[in-house]
Amino acid sequence: MHIEPVKEKGFYDFLGRQVEPKGLIGWLTTVDHKRIGILYAVTALLWFLVGGIEALAIRSQLAMANLRLYSAETYNQMFTMHATTMIFLVVMPLAAGFFNYMVPLMVGARDVAFPRLNAFSYWMFLFGSLLINASWLFNAAPNGSWVGYPPLSLFQYSQGHNYDFWLIGLQVLGIASVAASLNFITTIINMRAPGMTMMRLPVFVWMTLVTNFLVVLAFPVITIALAELMFDRTYATNFFNPMKGGLPIWWQHLFWVFGHPEVYILILPPMGIVSEVLPVFARKPLFGYPLVVGSGMGIGFMGFTVWAHHMFASGMGNIANAAFALTTMTIAIPTGVKIINWVGTLWKGQIRMRTPMLFALGFIYQFMMGGFSGLMHANAAHDAQQHDTYFIVAHFHYVLIGGALFGLWSGIYYWYPKITGRMMNEARGHAAFWFLFIGFNTTFFPMHWLGLNGMPRRIYSYSHAQGWDQLNLLCTVGAFTMAVAVLLLFTDMFWLSLKYGEKAGGDPWDGRTLEWSIPSPPPVYNFEEIPTVKALDDFWITKHPELLHHEEDSAAHAAGAGHGAHHVHHDDHGIHMPGGSWFPMFASAGFAIGAWGLVHSGGMYHIKEAIQPALDAAAKAGVSWDQLVSTAQTVVSSKTPDAQNILNVVNAESVLKLQACYNGVKTAIVGGVLGVLGIFLWALEPIGGYYIHKEKEEHAGE
């Protein structure tokens, strides 16, 4: 095998679309979907530790009545950042890691449709996550819950930059998600190997497709909501300002029109993973493939029709409540269909209790529990009792940890051998499962009771008299048990199995989908020959023709001898691989700088309005802005008003804040220009890359 770079032209030579990039530069400029997938997953797992520490902090504070481990203000920041982190920085990007790594392999492609856009998505995600967490350093972490309801989130009621960090950070993360989703939609629709029809796509790929459509359609709504709130805070608009006729409830509508599809964005990929794992470890085809796919699409569609079930207690009126109760209960049907199909897959299977399977089974049970409690508050009358209590907390942790996270862990144990080339240790895997399973149920099951006994969400502390002591302590014990599982997973993943795990080989689980037909870890070009697919679960059928039931498939298979034999003729050029590129990171760094500036312009017009008289006086006295700022500095440091008596101490502080806002705007402009420049350079960059040629003798075996 040898490598031949594509001849480059002109001034791009010196930047070079790196041929076979190595070392750190290789990772920074990478456009390889496998590397980007690893970057996504590792970053998400690091944030998972951060979010987990926040969770433990919350549970510690609630362990006993009347505790004061840290301030109530910090507590608000803890639960807000815990939710924001877990949703946007852990579950979504971890799923994105799997999309990246697995989707091209599963559809039989060499990469995603737009490798550089893919890198751009990752860098945007990374910078967005750093931005939102940087708020901790300024003691300005978002502090009004992950739903950010106005009026509390308006400048009038929270004057720090807490919400500016939240708004802009989520905005950046949204861009990352939408860009990635456009890429995956194109990849799945347009880069399937010959014969890989839509109804032969692995279910995980299908769920990825549905998820990405949800992202593309739901994120613009939150983008607008965030932008409107940001305008309210920075430019003193009135979108959610009740004093001027604005409707805070309109925020709730926009937020949940996004928010409910978002919960399906979180759960559909794990559903896809479980749909891959169950057939492999039950050694049976997935029961009712078209139904599983169809109900996935059904969930996707209906996800847009139920948003107001989050607002039953907001006084929408009986008709709206009834309508949304109805749609919400209906959405449980496709969800139930999936569960039936998973159970049907297990039925009479030869079940192998390996770690991925354990997590998949845990998923089914716990997700079902979460569905049941969901149905309970789908009933609007019921929800009047449950809304904003720990019952809701129990519900969504059952679907999000018990469901989404168990599904993702199942995926980690399942695909780890493919990604690293080594098996994960079964004993440690089982231990991690049981710690997580027991810890999880100990933490969250009692919350149902706590909620029904009236314990509200998001409270800092409670008194003995309320009678919640024992159950809360139990929850906290459970939380620390889960932490053990997390430690087990991490030591196993990043150290023990990585170093000492037994070699996996290409197909350790007797897999069904195309990623198992190539070596572990896969070579950079994935497939030597793009495979031709003749049936659903083509790879497995090739290995086990005797197990073939489906007549149509067997007829198709009879036509050809084996898997490797059908491949498209590849041209004499060899395999073309795209080279690395600096511009995705360059562009996203530009936008991140811009975002940083926007955060610091938060509150600008409000501040200006408050000191308008002083500004007018200064203008009348012929004091320029620069002079005013330096006067303000002396006033603030000396704590005495200036001689002309334009600025008192309070005004002077505001002048400095305003100056900081103006600097923020300047930074935003510079960053934006840099970002756009990056995109231009990227668009002009020649295709570059390199060809991989296989030598004659390597063909000899065929």
Added chain:
Amino acid sequence: MSSEVLLDNPHEMGCTGLPHRKILMWAFLASDCMFFGSLISTYLVYRGHSTDHPLPEDIFDIPLTSTSSFVLLLSSWLMVLALSAIQKGKLWEFRLWTLGVAFFGSIFLGFQVYEFTHFVHSGLTLKQNLFGSTFFVLTGTHGCHVAIGVLWLMSLFFYSFIGGVTKERSLDVEIAGLYWHFVDIVWIVIFTAVYLLEYII
């Protein structure tokens, strides 16, 4: 580069027979529909909620805005001509029409700048009332889209002088065209929902 690159580039065409970038663009436009959908619904939900003047009937100038809307629509027609020119390989015609589109787009933007200044002088600002907030953010966002389109078309225009735009790469123009037509259509919706609606209900 040119034709060779495209044929050579395995990352361009997909199994549906459509180029990747076209699928990407359509998906993006779907996303943008939701984007403008949210803005327009905000505007409509807040219609009649303003607590202070000026209100739409105080300041809208329909003949003026109709003129600028007409100019924007014309630009869509020129866009069609530009694409058809490059698909036939007529480079100079392409340049002419593209410049025309960008020019008409700029005229539209000019009208918008004039309108905004005029409104601000009549006392309508972002923070004056809900009408100001919703109106400026909605039409301003649309204006940004037009501006990006103008920038994009001008880039293609200049790029054509260093051989970047050719018959074989007419897809580049087609994609820009998709975007441009979409932005025009959105304006028709905005024009109806924001301006014309005042005269209906």
